[in-house]
Amino acid sequence: MKRPPERYRDFADVTTSARVVIKIGSSSLVGEDGALNLERMAEVARCAAHWQKSSGAAVTLVSSGAIAAALPVLGFRERPRELATQQVLAAVGQPLLLAAWRDVFAELGLSAAQFLLTEDDLSCVSRRTNIRAALEPVQGLGAITIINENDAVATGEISFGDNDRLAALVAQTVGADLLLLCTDIDGLYTAAPGTPGAQRIPLVRDFSELAGISLGTVGSKVGTGGMVTKLEAAQIATEAGCATLVLQAADLPLVFSRLAEGSEHCPGTFFAASDSCRGDRRQ
Numbered sequence: 277m278k279r280p281p282e283r284y285r286d287f288a289d290v291t292t293s294a295r296v297v298i299k300i301g302s303s304s305l306v307g308e309d310g311a312l313n314l315e316r317m318a319e320v321a322r323c324a325a326h327w328q329k330s331s332g333a334a335v336t337l338v339s340s341g342a343i344a345a346a347l348p349v350l351g352f353r354e355r356p357r358e359l360a361t362q363q364v365l366a367a368v369g370q371p372l373l374l375a376a377w378r379d380v381f382a383e384l385g386l387s388a389a390q391f392l393l394t395e396d397d398l399s400c401v402s403r404r405t406n407i408r409a410a411l412e413p414v415q416g417l418g419a420i421t422i423i424n425e426n427d428a429v430a431t432g433e434i435s436f437g438d439n440d441r442l443a444a445l446v447a448q449t450v451g452a453d454l455l456l457l458c459t460d461i462d463g464l465y466t467a468a469p470g471t472p473g474a475q476r477i478p479l480v481r482d483f484s485e486l487a488g489i490s491l492g493t494v495g496s497k498v499g500t501g502g503m504v505t506k507l508e509a510a511q512i513a514t515e516a517g518c519a520t521l522v523l524q525a526a527d528l529p530l531v532f533s534r535l536a537e538g539s540e541h542c543p544g545t546f547f548a549a550s551d552s553c554r555g556d557r558r559q
């Protein structure tokens with residue numbers, strides 16, 4: 277088998293046995309009508325299940341969408357501002373979200389293993405060790421890991437993040453090779469997408485290349501992430517040796533087929549891993 281490179285500098289460097297973390301944001305999981313987009317979820321599930329089967333490496337899903345799933349159920353037209361109300365929405369929406377993931381993965385013969393985590397859980401050495409130990413056998417038992425923030429006890433991602441930061445910390449914890457940050461924009465642009473002259477940035481090898489680029493901080497109607505939190509997440513992951521791709525959720529099947537082909541070309545914006553050595557990443 278081809279030896280993986282020491283550092284993922286280009287998309288083609290990410291191997292066919294890569295451990296992948298897929299983060300999918302709220303805006304990519306609900307349709308125009310505000311209901312969960314089951315077709316999108318089935319498509320993500322097909323990509324994850326196929327990669328897990330063909331590569332032999334675990335895929336970890338970090339899914340937002342609990343609050344978004346509960347909005348129509350509890351009669352909200354838009355996301356309320358009050359934090360405690362959002363926590364209740366998350367508590368109502370999480371079982372709905374998980375039921376939808378359970379159903380789409382069941383079609384593919386996989387069980388959904390739910391982990392509700394906080395940043396503190398991943399920062400505390402003993403808890404992090406327990407989490408890693410529990411994640412390790414998931415794939416071998418015929419399941420797939422689905423992570424969300426435990427919004428009843430932590431509100432970091434509700435307030436600002438839509439799970440981007442959590443996904444990067446998860447990627448670090450599982451020693452992922454590739455973090456896929458799926459959103460509703462097809463990558464990072466030199467200016468707000470749609471403004472004259474704005475161009476997609478296909479590759480970032482060093483964050484200093486981004487000096488001078490202005491980024492919107494506002495998330496969508498249903499989520500709280502934006503390009504700023506994606507960049508922060510990319511920085512955490514790449515410093516841990518994990519390459520990161522910011523992509524449009526609809527491009528996920530294309531990304532997996534390009535990965536399988538060992539192609540140099542991918543949609544979105546690819547952030548090269550920094551110089552940390554692969555061995556250190558899984559410590």
Ligand code: GLU
Binds near residue numbers: 339344433438500
């Ligand atoms: N944990 C939140 C959810 O599932 C994600 C944060 C957000 O949507 O802002 O809804």
